[in-house]
Amino acid sequence: MTADQTLATDDWAGEMGRKWLARLDRFESMIGPAGAALMAHAGFKAGDRVVDIGCGGGGTTLEIARRVAPTGSVLGLDISGDLIEAGRGRAQQAGLGNISFENADASVARPAGAPFGRMFSRFGCMFFADPYPAYANLHHMLTPGGRIDLGVWAPARDNGWMASLAGVLGKYIELPAPVPRAPGPFAMDDPDYIRDLLQQAGFSGVTIDSWTGDQLVGGAEASPAQAVDFVLSVLSVGEALAKADPAIRDQGTEELRALFEQFHTPRGIVMPAKVWLVTAYA
Numbered sequence: 010m011t012a013d014q015t016l017a018t019d020d021w022a023g024e025m026g027r028k029w030l031a032r033l034d035r036f037e038s039m040i041g042p043a044g045a046a047l048m049a050h051a052g053f054k055a056g057d058r059v060v061d062i063g064c065g066g067g068g069t070t071l072e073i074a075r076r077v078a079p080t081g082s083v084l085g086l087d088i089s090g091d092l093i094e095a096g097r098g099r100a101q102q103a104g105l106g107n108i109s110f111e112n113a114d115a116s117v118a119r120p121a122g123a124p125f126g127r128m129f130s131r132f133g134c135m136f137f138a139d140p141y142p143a144y145a146n147l148h149h150m151l152t153p154g155g156r157i158d159l160g161v162w163a164p165a166r167d168n169g170w171m172a173s174l175a176g177v178l179g180k181y182i183e184l185p186a187p188v189p190r191a192p193g194p195f196a197m198d199d200p201d202y203i204r205d206l207l208q209q210a211g212f213s214g215v216t217i218d219s220w221t222g223d224q225l226v227g228g229a230e231a232s233p234a235q236a237v238d239f240v241l242s243v244l245s246v247g248e249a250l251a252k253a254d255p256a257i258r259d260q261g262t263e264e265l266r267a268l269f270e271q272f273h274t275p276r277g278i279v280m281p282a283k284v285w286l287v288t289a290y291a
């Protein structure tokens with residue numbers, strides 16, 4: 010069984026960005042508990058000038074804007090133009106004046122307002138095709154001594170939600186072999202690699218704390234059927250199951266539904282997750 014590639018996510022600027030946008034509430038609430046832990050760990054205060062890398066639809070960017078107001082500000086940066094537009098719309102609706110967005114590739118971008126004192130990213134920094142120069146570019150966006158806070162997935166085998174999902178899907182379809190450090194959700198699951206990447210980029214004082222908590226599979230308050238639908242429509246291997254021979258597809262979806270039934274609570278499908286909370290200084 011291989012879990013690492015179960016969430017294969019290429020083409021964030023196009024199709025994957027649009028998939029994330031189409032289910033923004035579900036995605037953001039699914040990773041809400043991990044995000045809350047990262048936000049508390051980062052400990053923003055009024056006056057901070059922050060860049061949120063791979064900000065997606067801006068859920069964390071809006072929250073940072075509120076935390077650093079009235080004197081601080083935040084820039085949300087993302088490679089998906091669709092997600093950046095959504096973030097702008099939400100910020101406008103919320104009436105926040107200390108937030109801006111930029112559609113750019115963080116691995117090479119020189120964003121307006123740089124350098125920043127703080128950098129934040131919830132699962133937005135594991136998709137670089139060429140990570141070493143990309144992290145050097147992130148370092149360049151910070152003032153000397155500026156702080157980076159990243160949330161990245163710990164190994165798939167330690168993430169009960171992913172391991173269980175892969176365990177079921179792997180019985181019905183062939184899961185791609187894992188490629189260590191390949192761009193994707195689990196690219197930075199190895200603490201030694203994280204330290205090397207950051208240190209080579211010029212960061213120091215690297216600390217890596219482990220957070221374990223809940224993953225709300227399929228989003229907050231999802232039913233088992235909604236979680237199955239989510240997996241089949243947004244994960245590449247879920248799509249592969251959806252397209253499989255009908256008998257295989259039906260058996261696989263039924264087993265997935267039975268899995269989610271075991272974890273069903275009023276909060277949704279609550280499964281165990283593990284994330285590295287990474288801090289370092291430019």
Ligand SMILES: C[S@@+](CC[C@H](N)C(=O)[O-])C[C@H]1O[C@@H](n2cnc3c(N)ncnc32)[C@H](O)[C@@H]1O
Nearest residue numbers: 021063064065087088089114115131132133136
């Ligand atoms: C897993 S999503 C997380 C979104 C957001 N941080 C959140 O927690 O809601 C990953 C995000 O990283 C963005 N991303 C991927 N590669 C990027 C790059 N090279 N530059 C900027 N953003 C990137 C994607 O477009 C996507 O919005």
